[in-house]
Amino acid sequence: MIVTCHQPNYLPHLGFFHKMKQADVFILLDTVQFSDGFYQHRNRIRTENGWKWLTIPVERTFQPIKDVRIKNNVLISGRQWQEFHWSMIQQMYNHTPYFKKLTYGFTPWYQEHSFEYLVDFTTALITHIKDITNITTPLIRASTLQIEEPLDASDRLAKLTKAAGGTCYLAGPSGGIKYELREEPFQERGISIAHQHFAHPVYEQYHGKQDGLFEKNLAAIDALFNVGSLLL
Numbered sequence: 001m002i003v004t005c006h007q008p009n010y011l012p013h014l015g016f017f018h019k020m021k022q023a024d025v026f027i028l029l030d031t032v033q034f035s036d037g038f039y040q041h042r043n044r045i046r047t048e049n050g051w052k053w054l055t056i057p058v059e060r061t062f063q064p065i066k067d068v069r070i071k072n073n074v075l076i077s078g079r080q081w082q083e084f085h086w087s088m089i090q091q092m093y094n095h096t097p098y099f100k101k102l103t104y105g106f107t108p109w110y111q112e113h114s115f116e117y118l119v120d121f122t123t124a125l126i127t128h129i130k131d132i133t134n135i136t137t138p139l140i141r142a143s144t145l146q147i148e149e150p151l152d153a154s155d156r157l158a159k160l161t162k163a164a165g166g167t168c169y170l171a172g173p174s175g176g177i178k179y180e181l182r183e184e185p186f187q188e189r190g191i192s193i194a195h196q197h198f199a200h201p202v203y204e205q206y207h208g209k210q211d212g213l214f215e216k217n218l219a220a221i222d223a224l225f226n227v228g229s230l231l232l
Contacts, residue, residue: 002194003166005029005142005157007065008037008122010056011219012129015198018232019172020137021197028126030066030119031142031149032156034058040065041118043219047092048207051215053087057190058118066143068118082229086110089221094207098228106221129220133230140164158185168192187224201231 003202006016008030020026036039042055055126057074076084086107088120093099105128115121119141127139150156161169169191171181186193200216205226206215215222 001025001164001166002168002170003027003161003164004170004172004196005160006040006142006172007032007040007109008119008126009043010041010122011054011125011221012039013043013217014200014220014223014230014232015172015196015217017129017135017220017230018198019170019196021135021232023137023170025166026137026139027145027160027164028119028123028139028141029160031064034060034063034065034068034118036060040122041068045092045219046205046207046213046215046218046222048210050211050213051218052088052092054088056085056118056121057081064143065197066117066119066141070115070118070121072114072116081180082110093206093221093225096225099225101228102132102224127225129224131231133224133232145170148183152182152185154182155185157181158189158191161186161191168190170194170196172196173198203227203231 001024003025004019005027008028009016041058042053044051044053057068057071059071074081095221109124142160145160147159147163169186170173171193173196183193202214203226204224205214220230
């Protein structure tokens with residue numbers, strides 16, 4: 001059984017869902033340290049001027065992702081952050097071919113629900129995108145597996161894979177290149193290692209018609225609203 005892991009990012013990019021689709025179990029790494037510099041609380045959308053960050057305001061403290069709280073009292077351009085994010089998404093994707101068809105599934109998360117913890121919001125959106133694109137891979141939060149947290153990243157991934165019943169760990173391109181991932185913890189547990197091979201698809205972006213450019217590695221909703229699928 002193939003197991004893979006990734007931090008629960010905000011509106012993840014296509015490679016995230018490609019890795020999910022290749023696995024039998026997808027573990028959301030909510031026990032690792034939150035980092036401002038990554039995509040756990042932010043991502044990029046396409047605009048008429050290239051791309052723009054959408055960033056969820058959070059309490060920036062040294063703690064695991066699962067414990068990070070959203071700062072719901074913070075306003076962005078005078079509006080509550082969820083309202084601002086959704087208004088930006090609407091503004092930038094309203095004229096794309098599939099926005100009106102798919103928008104109903106996203107509006108409740110931005111307009112009707114309130115979340116205290118970042119991971120609850122990001123997991124809800126990840127689950128929604130996976131479901132509407134017919135990805136059947138089950139999601140498990142690392143925190144529910146209750147392993148003893150090692151300091152070594154490779155040891156943690158091997159322990160999580162074993163706890164989830166995996167016999168093969170699917171490593172992503174950023175943290176899973178052979179010289180970055182130690183094989184010994186996996187070998188000790190009888191787990192093989194496979195490596196994700198993802199080629200980012202090129203598709204027609206609505207704003208690309210104006211500037212003639214293609215922006216890749218955006219939030220997966222860019223492909224969803226432009227072409228109606230994740231192209232995986």
